[in-house]
Amino acid sequence: MRELRGRAAVAGFGDAYADPTAAATPIALATSASLQALDDAGLHRDDVDGLLTGRTPFGDYRPQWNNIFAAHLKIMPRHSSEITAHGAGVNALFKHALIAVVTGAANTVLCVQTDGGLAYTDLKADIPNVDADPRFELPYGPTMASFYAMSARRYMHEYGVTDEQLARTAVSHQEWGRHHPEAERYSKGRLTVEDVLESRMIAAPLRRFMCAPWRKAGTAGAFVVTTAERAKTLQSKPLYILGVGEMSTNEYVIDRLSLRGSHPFLGELPNLTTTGATDAARQAFEMAGLRPDDMDLVQTGSNFPHISQMMLEDCGFCAKGDAAAFLAEGHGDPGGKLPYNTNGGYLSFGQTGISCVMDSSIELIRQLRGEALGLQIDDPHVGFVHGMGGPSSCHAAAILSTEPDC
Amino acid sequence: MPPIPRVDEIEPFREGLAAGEIRYQQCLACGRAIFYPRTFCPYCMAREDQLAWRTSVGAGVLYTYSTIHLAPSDAFADRVPYTLGYAEMEEGFYLFGEIEGLEDELRIGQPVSATVVDRGDQPLILFTPAG
Numbered sequence: 434m435r436e437l438r439g440r441a442a443v444a445g446f447g448d449a450y451a452d453p454t455a456a457a458t459p460i461a462l463a464t465s466a467s468l469q470a471l472d473d474a475g476l477h478r479d480d481v482d483g484l485l486t487g488r489t490p491f492g493d494y495r496p497q498w499n500n501i502f503a504a505h506l507k508i509m510p511r512h513s514s515e516i517t518a519h520g521a522g523v524n525a526l527f528k529h530a531l532i533a534v535v536t537g538a539a540n541t542v543l544c545v546q547t548d549g550g551l552a553y554t555d556l557k558a559d560i561p562n563v564d565a566d567p568r569f570e571l572p573y574g575p576t577m578a579s580f581y582a583m584s585a586r587r588y589m590h591e592y593g594v595t596d597e598q599l600a601r602t603a604v605s606h607q608e609w610g611r612h613h614p615e616a617e618r619y620s621k622g623r624l625t626v627e628d629v630l631e632s633r634m635i636a637a638p639l640r641r642f643m644c645a646p647w648r649k650a651g652t653a654g655a656f657v658v659t660t661a662e663r664a665k666t667l668q669s670k671p672l673y674i675l676g677v678g679e680m681s682t683n684e685y686v687i688d689r690l691s692l693r694g695s696h697p698f699l700g701e702l703p704n705l706t707t708t709g710a711t712d713a714a715r716q717a718f719e720m721a722g723l724r725p726d727d728m729d730l731v732q733t734g735s736n737f738p739h740i741s742q743m744m745l746e747d748c749g750f751c752a753k754g755d756a757a758a759f760l761a762e763g764h765g766d767p768g769g770k771l772p773y774n775t776n777g778g779y780l781s782f783g784q785t786g787i788s789c790v791m792d793s794s795i796e797l798i799r800q801l802r803g804e805a806l807g808l809q810i811d812d813p814h815v816g817f818v819h820g821m822g823g824p825s826s827c828h829a830a831a832i833l834s835t836e837p838d839c
Numbered sequence: 840m841p842p843i844p845r846v847d848e849i850e851p852f853r854e855g856l857a858a859g860e861i862r863y864q865q866c867l868a869c870g871r872a873i874f875y876p877r878t879f880c881p882y883c884m885a886r887e888d889q890l891a892w893r894t895s896v897g898a899g900v901l902y903t904y905s906t907i908h909l910a911p912s913d914a915f916a917d918r919v920p921y922t923l924g925y926a927e928m929e930e931g932f933y934l935f936g937e938i939e940g941l942e943d944e945l946r947i948g949q950p951v952s953a954t955v956v957d958r959g960d961q962p963l964i965l966f967t968p969a970g
Contacts, residue, residue, distance in 0.1 A: 557912070566935075579905040580905075582905035636905045691875075
């Protein structure tokens with residue numbers, strides 16, 4: 434993929450955040466985000482010949498949602514798909530759009546994701562219905578928090594991470610989230626380690642403030658991808674896609690535990706603590722010809738603090754086992770050397786269902802464009818965004834830059 | 840409780856549960872234990888005729904677990920708190936089930952004994968700490 438570095442770019446973006454007091458269906462949010470993205474790119478709906486979306490939103494759980502949305506906008510794409518590597522598919526939209534415009538499968542690819550939050554779906558029940566094995570796990574009544582709690586327990590056991598360090602990472606995320614007006618925890622002010630450790634237990638060892646809150650209201654994000662040459666004619670600040678990567682390792686946790694060999698290195702198997710993010714990130718950096726040190730900011734899957742820690746390690750920003758201490762020193766906080774999950778991550782921004790992954794992509798786009806809704810990083814040029822889904826099963830990563838050559 | 844979907848290749852496992860047994864497959868070509876059940880060996884690619892069904896002695900050690908304090912739905916609300924997790928079984932496969940005890944009473948590596956219990960409309964696996 435090295436030769437595709439920088440050959441496609443984001444020419445426009447849009448986003449929409451539902452007001453919890455007003456009804457806004459996922460499709461209405463997606464429409465709003467898409468129309469904004471087209472306006473931002475100076476394009477018309479009729480210019481769109483490719484439509485890529487992540488998997489069907491929980492809040493509008495109709496199969497063929499991609500085609501439903503195409504029909505809703507009255508787009509007739511010659512290149513369309515739902516990219517269904519769980520939530521990672523939403524991040525992989527960058528990769529698939531890049532491939533489409535570089536090969537000529539489409540000239541103008543609209544990438545969209547939305548979800549409805551609690552207003553449109555029972556997330557607590559619906560997500561395990563999708564992510565737990567219906568035959569061997571679901572009948573026992575697991576929650577997503579419980580599956581992640583199981584990996585947290587292993588991570589703490591294997592690397593000595595403490596409850597206090599989990600709490601401190603949750604605090605780091607809230608240091609960003611309390612400044613982002615669309616974050617679910619925006620109005621909650623500062624969080625302390627004591628607040629986190631005293632919050633109610635959800636699934637041991639994960640407490641309430643160690644779990645991404647279910648967003649009451651939905652979000653949507655959209656971006657338009659075209660060739661770098663064309664993007665330059667449409668947008669004064671195109672964002673070049675320098676690197677992309679992807680790796681899926683399992684579906685259910687029970688699959689992950691029955692892994693005995695892996696061609697991308699996943700540590701000594703079986704384990705729940707080294708994920709496919711390692712290879713997704715490696716691919717993205719290799720394609721971009723860049724290193725973690727070159728990144729001005731980072732967004733990752735961040736539904737629980739141990740995941741925020743594990744992803745920082747797996748994506749190459751810290752050695753395995755070092756992320757908890759790294760974040761406890763404040764390096765990921767506002768003012769730190771590695772701005773991390775600058776919208777508050779899922780832990781503070783909230784989890785809508787599936788569009789939380791797009792929220793991270795939109796945050797990176799906004800930061801690079803200098804249009805952050807919360808705290809703006811000072812003049813960033815290149816950033817990394819990771820997305821994941823399932824019980825840490827599927828991962829994708831992308832590197833975007835304000836320059837085609839970085 | 841959501842019913843377990845009927846899927847052919849796991850029928851022997853389901854019959855085992857009904858008889859109070861935990862059955863798994865062993866690949867006769869490479870010797871590995873396979874779970875969840877399949878029609879081929881996912882390790883050495885041997886085909887179904889090389890797979891044998893075995894009954895587990897039910898001995899394992901806890902790999903990881905979590906005590907759930909917030910149920911996923913009303914159907915589980917009055918069971919809270921309950922502990923779920925995975926055990927590494929003696930025969931070399933990992934098994935998910937309910938675990939007797941709460942988080943403070945359990946530890947990774949704890950020996951457990953797996954049995955089959957009746958929970959309303961379906962038999963389920965229960966791990967009991969064994970020392």
